[in-house]
């Protein structure tokens with residue numbers, strides 16, 4: 327326990343002295359950092375740092391690890407009111423739940439839903455989320471405002487669909503591409519919002535638009551987010567329509583390249599793994615989404631071995647960075663490691679690295695965030711490791727993956743500013759937002775034409791099993 331207070335952490339320039347710092351080279355004891363103007367000005371041995379910056383008062387952080395904030399490489403912020411509505415549903419939930427739900431949002435409810443999701447993400451230790459593009463009929467700037475106001479970094483997708491996928495009308499490609507160009511130029515000076523393009527699934531855009539969005543994003547140094555090879559039904563539909571699997575179809579359209587952030591990529595043939603490796607495309611590996619609604623688990627240990635770029639994504643399932651990293655390892659063990667006797671399965675550190683630097687790279691922000699290193703944005707967490715779950719310590723990175731918990735996060739910093747203290751924002755009314763969401767969500771869900779196939783667990787709870795006693 328410490329007598330640390332948030333006031334010690336609310337300065338333009340900070341010299342922080344944790345017990346250990348998680349650097350790109352691994353955990354380092356007695357390493358301090360200097361934060362100024364939103365970035366890490368210096369990182370190094372405490373003695374040198376304290377000597378070099380005599381004007382700064384060192385803030386001692388006993389019992390704490392300073393680590394990069396988590397990066398959620400795949401999220402849908404405006405689905406924040408949905409949550410358990412999707413539990414138990416068979417695949418392609420977007421048709422029955424998400425598209426109707428987002429379609430029922432107005433400006434206020436879209437803002438509140440996105441900000442609610444952003445708050446959950448921050449509480450779970452995420453300092454960046456890649457938002458895959460809302461289907462709500464509002465200006466995407468509503469989502470930008472929600473994330474900026476919450477204080478989280480956002481890679482903000484704009485949906486560029488121009489072909490009907492059964493949920494939309496066909497759209498004029500010129501209209502779509504002109505909106506895409508405007509969106510990519512819109513947030514030039516924004517500290518926290520980074521524009522990106524999105525296509526829901528490959529079949530939702532024409533080949534010309536897939537190629538054009540790839541080119542526009544590559545020229546702008548941004549990413550295109552596309553759900554790829556997630557569900558068996560989508561793979562088979564693509565085979566029937568195009569004669570190609572979705573990832574092969576992207577390759578055929580000229581849309582497979584380093585600018586692609588492919589969400590899921592769970593159902594891959596060996597040749598598609600090679601296509602990913604050869605193209606430099608990145609993947610968001612979403613293990614919780616696989617468990618809750620998928621057909622398969624992405625072969626992420628193979629990705630790592632083959633040099634395929636990838637990060638970890640929640641897909642809006644739950645905003646908890648530690649549980650995501652744990653699920654990433656767990657799913658690889660169950661899906662692949664048990665069958666091959668691979669008890670290492672990424673050796674712990676892989677999942678922490680992919681949950682931070684890997685996700686930043688996949689989302690096109692590899693040079694900006696995801697690492698505690700000089701010049702990077704100061705997006706980081708102070709994690710309390712004094713509890714019985716974390717002591718004694720023999721392997722800190724692996725302990726954080728398997729035993730870490732969001733309750734241990736004392737402070738969340740984004741762009742050098744303290745955004746959350748012990749789970750709640752200091753500069754805006756977090757509990758007030760949660761109350762407003764609880765008022766609005768039932769109204770939105772009533773308006774939406776959601777079709778569920780599975781009853782709630784409360785509805786199927788076995789009644790009278792004990793004979794009514």
Ligand SMILES: [Zn+2]
Nearest residue numbers: 458553589641
């Ligand atoms: Zn998704």
